[in-house]
Amino acid sequence: MTIKAVVFDIGNVLIEWQPERYYDAVIGKDRRTRMFNEVDLHGMNDLVDTGHDFRQTIYDWAEKYPQWRDEIRMWHDHWLDLAKPAIPHSVRLLRALRAKGIPVFALTNFGIGTWQIATPVYDFLNEFDRPYVSGQMGVIKPSPRIYQMVEEDSGIAPGALLFTDDRAENIAAARARGWQGHVFDGPQGWADCLVAHGLLTQAEAA
Template identity: 70%
Template sequence: MTIEAVIFDIGNVLIEWQPERYYDAKIGEARRRAMFKEVDLHAMNDRVDMGGAFTQTIYDTAEAYPAWRDEIRMWHDDWIELASPPIDHSIRLLRALRATGMPVFALTNFGIGSFDYAATKYPFLAEFDRRYISGHMGVIKPDVRIYEMVEKDCGIDPARLLFADDRTDNITAAKARGWQTHLFEHPQGWADCLVGHGLLTAQQAR
């Protein structure tokens, strides 16, 4: 089946997203583990990704856990340090695909404010043909509705979409819609996938 559009997740596909690594460096692994045990920071981030106000959602959580107030606020104040560094090989693949004329979309769990901030630091986030940002859509992967919304908007047969994501649950949901998929573990594997589909040559995928 001919691919008509390639869809990139962003976190851990184009930009590393490792909050635990950030906190380990800032406050030490033991304190980080204690904080994450007491405070569901990933659920907090999901609320942002579903459209919650970036600053208010995080600061309200910080006030609800005064023992961890300063550390929780770091999720906002040092956010770009949590979402870094960019994955250069993946960015080259994005640009190589676009250079061939292949439409390239983003489908990402990302807040409105946090994405706008990231876009000021990572210019490649403006290079997609279409951007499907969960904060604007009001739903996050792997909810089936987000895939349905993409299909309806782009009008492409699901079997002609190729989607890369680092999370198995997101990939499973896309497969259930009939999308072609790649579970992203490292950029070379994604490069090999694109070459295997005939979308890039080995030289273009370097």
């Protein structure tokens, strides 16, 4: 089936998302490892991505673990240091698709508050034809419902959607609904996928 829209995840596809790397640099790898073993920080972040208030969620979580209070609050207070840098080749691919008139969507696990922080800093986040942001939708990947919501809102048949995400389970959930998918392991592989689908030329995908 002809691709009618290309769908990008954001974290580790367009922007590096490596909280562990940030904490390694700030508090050291040993302390970071202990903290992540004791505190479900990614579960905390899932609440934000589902639509819970960014600051309140992080600060409430910090109060559960007073021994890590200051470090947990960093997730909120220094969030942009966790979500950086942009991945330039991926950004070029997004813009190359749009330059050819191919609709480009985002489908991302992202909080309402974090989206408000990120969009002024990363201009390309404002360039999607349709941004599907989990915090605004009230559901996160890989729930089948989030893919269904994209289909219903866009009016595009599942087989005409090509989706890239760095998490295999998110791609598997999309494929289960009939989407075409690519597990992102670097921008060059994604570029090659877009060329293989006839969406971009080699030169356009460089």
